[in-house]
Amino acid sequence: MLSKSRYFNLFVTNQEVHPMSSNLHRIAYASLSTFKPFESNTGVDVNIAQILQIARQNNQKNRLVGALYYGSGCFFQCLEGKKQDIDALYAKLLKDPRHKDLKILVSESIETVGFSSWEMKFAAIDHEVRQLLRQHQLSKFDPFQFSAEMSHQLIGMLQRADEALTEKQVDQAVINVAKKQISYYTLASTASLIIAIVLGWYLMKQVNIGL
Ligand SMILES: Cc1cc2nc3c(=O)[nH]c(=O)nc-3n(C[C@H](O)[C@H](O)[C@H](O)COP(=O)(O)O)c2cc1C
Incomplete structure (x- = not known):
């Protein structure tokens, strides 16, 4: 994660808007996840x-920040940075098979970034989101139905929220799954080898009997 001061300095110096901050943009979009939930033993999908x-790796390189919320099979992601960098990422996002039906909910110029120290914050704010849904008479999280006002309310909640998944937790979840996949692979190849040996031995025996 970038330190707050380091990222903040990219955009604002001594309360003056740095030249870098011109062309700053924000988008928020909704999308539908295409994968089945798969929790690792760390409790993280x-x-x-x-x-x-x-x-987080890419956004640091591309000087983008933002937040991601996931609920009821839907993503709500807010991205902030230079317009051309956001556009380049959005083009990639459109092609990512892990989600579909992307719908832009907010697209606006901004003076300063709201997620100054997060390359991609992940917020576990289910309780707050339920309150927001109640306020707007919605029974489930369906960002495709969000008005611009609701989207801005959620962006504000994401800005105030704490980080729910640290870099360490994310790495651990990814490593655990890789380990699991390797052990399944090892088990499957050992089993195939044993079957091949037994089959080979049996065939040899049959051939010897026939001779
Ligand atoms: C819901 C969702 C959010 C994503 N957010 C980002 C993001 O903020 N930054 C990013 O670089 N990639 C993000 N990705 C991944 C991109 O779609 C893409 O796989 C990735 O940028 C490819 O990186 P590469 O060009 O380095 O291989 C996201 C994917 C999904 C499904």
Whole structure:
């Protein structure tokens, strides 16, 4: 994670808007996840952990910040940075098979970034989101139905929220799944080898009997 001061300095110096801050933009979009939930033994959904891992690495390089919320199979993501960097990422997001039906809810110029120290914050704010839904007479999290006002309310909640998944937790979830996959692979190849040996031995025996 970038330190708050380091990232903040990219945009604002001594309360004056730095030249870098011109062309700053924010988008928020909704999308539908395409994967089945898959929790690792750390209690973290592996798909989310993998998305956060790549997002945090790339966004740091591309000087993008933002937050991701996931609920009822839907994503709500807010991205802030230079317009051309957001556009480049959005083009990639459109092609990512882990979600579909992307719908832009907010697209606006901003003076300063609201997620100054987060390459991609993941917020566990289910309780607050339920309150927001109640306020707007919605029974489930369906960001496709969100008005611009609701989207801005959620962005504000994400800005105030604490980080729910640290870099360490994300890495651990991804490593655990990789380990599990390796052990399944080892088990499957050992079993195939044993079957091949037994089959080979049996065939040899049959051939010897026939001779
Ligand atoms: C819901 C969702 C959010 C994502 N957020 C980001 C993001 O903030 N930054 C990013 O670089 N990639 C993000 N990704 C991943 C991109 O779609 C894409 O896989 C990735 O940027 C490819 O990186 P590469 O070009 O380095 O291989 C996200 C994917 C999903 C499904």
